[in-house]
Amino acid sequence: MPRIDEIADGVYRICVVYEDIGLQFNHFLVKDDEPLLFHAGLNAMFGDILDGVSKLIDPSTLKWVGFSHFESDECGSLNKWLELAPRAEPLCTSLGAMLSVNDFAIRPARGMNDGETLTTGSKTYRFCSTAHIPHGWDAGVLFEETEGTLFCSDLFTHFGEVEPLTGSDIVGRAKDSLLNMQQSPFAYYIPYTPQMKGIFDKLAALDAKTMAVMHGSSFTGDCGKALVELSSVIEETLG
Numbered sequence: 001m002p003r004i005d006e007i008a009d010g011v012y013r014i015c016v017v018y019e020d021i022g023l024q025f026n027h028f029l030v031k032d033d034e035p036l037l038f039h040a041g042l043n044a045m046f047g048d049i050l051d052g053v054s055k056l057i058d059p060s061t062l063k064w065v066g067f068s069h070f071e072s073d074e075c076g077s078l079n080k081w082l083e084l085a086p087r088a089e090p091l092c093t094s095l096g097a098m099l100s101v102n103d104f105a106i107r108p109a110r111g112m113n114d115g116e117t118l119t120t121g122s123k124t125y126r127f128c129s130t131a132h133i134p135h136g137w138d139a140g141v142l143f144e145e146t147e148g149t150l151f152c153s154d155l156f157t158h159f160g161e162v163e164p165l166t167g168s169d170i171v172g173r174a175k176d177s178l179l180n181m182q183q184s185p186f187a188y189y190i191p192y193t194p195q196m197k198g199i200f201d202k203l204a205a206l207d208a209k210t211m212a213v214m215h216g217s218s219f220t221g222d223c224g225k226a227l228v229e230l231s232s233v234i235e236e237t238l239g
């Protein structure tokens with residue numbers, strides 16, 4: 001059974017741990033008139049995630065299945081959700097829809113351009129294109145403007161049995177994990193690119209109050225500062 005915690009108003013973190021590597025995989029369910037799940041999750045975790053979603057809503061009422069980039073932990077079980085929820089639609093960047101999702105998924109995606117918004121009832125989301133950040137040229141992150149929650153995918157990845165939400169040094173944890181990964185197959189999970197700093201600055205300017213992190217604790221506090229610091233850590237480590 002996954003662990004479920006509310007990390008922001010109406011935003012629930014459904015955590016499944018991949019024990020072999022000591023890494024949390026977090027999926028975020030947002031309750032609203034049109035419920036949204038950010039990160040469909042791995043096929044192998046579908047049963048656990050479904051158990052979690054079923055504790056919060058009737059899963060057949062799911063409307064949006066969003067994700068950052070085309071990768072199995074982001075969208076491997078997308079079609080299972082689309083089969084379960086008849087009105088559900090994939091939600092991703094317009095590039096992601098064009099490149100992969102509209103070929104892979106059993107229903108077409110709502111592909112969103114940079115800055116485009118979507119209202120689901122009481123909440124309004126904006127997709128930000130973030131090419132190659134955290135990875136994949138189709139990558140984007142989703143910002144919920146009403147509560148100030150940034151669904152930031154693999155940014156701030158860190159390992160271990162960590163708490164659902166923290167206000168402490170998430171950048172230090174991400175730096176330690178990045179350094180520890182240097183001798184592993186995950187060494188370059190995030191690339192250093194000349195465009196990187198500008199993308200992080202753009203995300204920092206959103207002034208998010210909470211960041212929903214896929215792997216590790218979510219963060220509440222000065223998200224803009226943390227994003228700028230993470231950019232510097234990546235440049236120092238990989239640049």
Ligand SMILES: [Fe+2]
Nearest residue numbers: 071134135154
């Ligand atoms: Fe990823």
Ligand SMILES: [Fe+2]
Nearest residue numbers: 073153154214
């Ligand atoms: Fe991931």
